Amino acid sequence: MNQAEEFIVPDITVRKNAGLSHDADYTMPQPQDRYTKADHATWATLYARQVALLPGRACDEYLAGIAALQVSPERIPDFAELNRHLMAATGWQLVAVPGLIPGDVFFEHLAHRRFPVTWWIREPDNLDYLPEPDIFHDLFGHVPLLMDPVFADYVQAYGKGGVKADSLGGLDMLARLYWFTVEFGLINTPKGLRIYGAGILSSSSESHYSLESDSPNRLGFDLTRIMKTRYRYDSFQKTYFVIDSFEQLFKATEPDFAPLYAAIADKPEIPAGDILPGDTVLHRGTGEGWPDTEDA
Ligand code: PHE
Ligand code: FE
Incomplete structure (x- = not known):
């Protein structure tokens, strides 16, 4: 999700949360008694479908994380149980x-190693795509990698960077970095290209598309380039950025962004599907099936 966008509460969120309340920091107890049999069945369906896809597609750190967390295949997980494993591994x-x-x-939550997870799950008439995050996206997609020490530090650093970017006019640029790494990132490994982005890992169709389709571009990670690149939130990505390691990602984003924001603020935005002369092109997309509507 793009945290820099205007904040509107979607209908489904209103409906699911009727009668519940949250604290000032938006946290609430996980409302276990709100989960129906159908909700647990939805979890089981999505989990089974996704887990079958992941060997050979998800990066090793993700696979190790989901195994160590002992995420239930059958039922919506209890946050308290997962937290025991997470806390022991990385303090998240x-x-x-x-x-x-x-x-x-x-x-603020990320800066304090707290990952906000939407408590409710999507409904059976909308298993494949919903515009707002639910527990399957937030938990299945994001949480396993928080078991990896380097990635865990990256997400915390991102949170601290967000707190700071607000006053520097950097929120849009920072949001694009989140989008092209945490949500839609790919990683080069000795075994081949793998997924680490949660938006992909929680989507069966994009798990195939991001790695196997000839349509999208796959470009080498480039921090300032990413910060100016527009994206899609209504379709598969036109371009994926590929890192070589989580260490590379952490190191590249460690320097103070204040001078960087100032230096690139006036540079033009790059359309989602463009390839520029300086890009490291791992795959030039055919562009087949790309939507012709405006990028975000
Ligand atoms: N180094 C960035 C800054 O100074 C913070 C940051 C770290 C942002 C990691 C994103 C990811 O603002
Ligand atoms: Fe997300």
Whole structure:
């Protein structure tokens, strides 16, 4: 999700949270008694479908993380149980939230190693795609990698960077970095290209598309380039950026962004599907099936 976008509470979030309340920091107890049999069945369906796809597609760190977390294949997981494993591994914690939360609140949580997870699950008539994050996206997609020490540090650093970017006019640029790494990132490994982005790992169709389709571009990671690149939130990505390691990602984003924001603020934005002369092109997309509507 793009935390820099205007904050509107989607209908489904209102409906799911009727009668529940959250604290000032948007956290709430995980409302276990709200989960129906159908909700647990939805979890089981999505889990089974996705887990079958992941060997050979998800990066090793993700696969190790999901195994170590002992995420239930059958039932919506209990956050308290997962937190025991997470806390022991990297000191992160999940906190239940009603849905999308304001960007500043989100950044504060990440900066304190708390990952906000939407407590409710999508409905059976909408198993494949929903515009707002639910527990399957937030938990299945994001949480396993928080078991990896380097990635865990990256996400915390991102949160601290978000708190800071607000006053520097850097929120849009920072949001694009999140989008092209945490949500839609690919990683080069000795065994081949793998997925680490949560938006891909929680989508069966994009798990295939991002790695196997000839349509999208796959370009080498480039921090300032990414910060100016527009994206899609209504379709598969036109371009994926590929890192070589989580260490590379962490190191590249470690320097102070204040001078960087100032230096590139006035540079033009790059359309989602463009390839530029300086790009490291791992795959030039055919562009087949790309939507012709405006990029975000
Ligand atoms: N180094 C960035 C800054 O100074 C913070 C950051 C780290 C942002 C990691 C994103 C990811 O603002
Ligand atoms: Fe997400």
